[in-house]
Amino acid sequence: MQAVFWMTAGLLCLAPGLSSAQRPRPCRSPLLYTGSFTVGTQNEKLWAVGNYAYDAVNQRIYLGEVGRYNNNSFIYDVLFLFDEGVLYEINRQNQTCVKEALHSDFHPMQVPKDAAFVSQVVLGSNSSLVQGLLVNNWRGYIPGITDHYFVSFTEFGCFPVLMLIQTKDFGWVGLSYYNNILGADPNCFIPPPFCEDATLVENEDGKVTNFFSVFH
């Protein structure tokens, strides 16, 4: 499957190719932004949509998602505060909160430095302004963590667009990112009042792998 990335589509009417001087370099996303995502898996176990707020300055991420896992609906609302070493799993309906130790380091959202460049393409069209979006496609391999991955980031702004991540539990996991807006409401990162009384829980290993922290 991966091998096909190396086949250039240099057929009759188009012969794409970038010289090394024009070759994009792995980029890091903006420091502070808000957006939405959809995630689906090859084995159809998981399907979800949600929003995120990402703050690389203060090393914190808010995620709110609704979806289906193994045919059961779920709501997952979580706040990662990496510099404090805690995460909050928030249930707004029941006004309950689980506060857990978080031993993972914050990993900025970026194209991995050792990713291999695949292609630069225009989504839509660049025959006219505002009808196209220039994105760079990358691939790589992180043994034991993601196996193979394929990621797509915008050339201008370095926003994530698409990630395809090979996993043991789900097969390929597809993550689509959209509605990115620079900046974030700071209240997104403040635990709600009913979290104040939550006592710290040590989970199994205190390590978290989420789709913002998989790449480093």
Next chain:
Amino acid sequence: MQAVFWMTAGLLCLAPGLSSAQRPRPCRSPLLYTGSFTVGTQNEKLWAVGNYAYDAVNQRIYLGEVGRYNNNSFIYDVLFLFDEGVLYEINRQNQTCVKEALHSDFHPMQVPKDAAFVSQVVLGSNSSLVQGLLVNNWRGYIPGITDHYFVSFTEFGCFPVLMLIQTKDFGWVGLSYYNNILGADPNCFIPPPFCEDATLVENEDGKVTNFFSVFH
């Protein structure tokens, strides 16, 4: 899986929603354009990349793709001339050509008229010009042909961006479209010289379902 499309992601920090007056309508793509695509299937039987030239004025489509099907590499180079009722399967390496009867009507590239609107989203970001692409997402059901489908077209220009089509043979089929350019080299639609002597072959039913003609 489909049901999740109806769940609005109205969680903490974003509450998307369009009033009916702002609701996009199904659109038809430009009449003449050239582009590239990648196709992959849920069951991993098929993976291919290729180019197309689309001409709705003269009802003709050129497709050139390379890929893997059931772990075997293939090259597929085909010219559909709907108004003449023929298609040419072209082997440029061997300079051979198969000319087949084509009884399918030409179906323009468009969002099906009865598609249900799912959402309007910005790929990338609209915090700054050229960092985002406004697309409309649609879903629908064509019993016996595609079952469920999900398609994404640009708001400006009505170029295809993504199609997810549920099939019996492949599971979900994902088609990504990019590098669309208005216009096409007319030579793309002229059969190569070695096709002149090809005799017309009636294939099994003379009907073709390709990803440009699935929707009507």
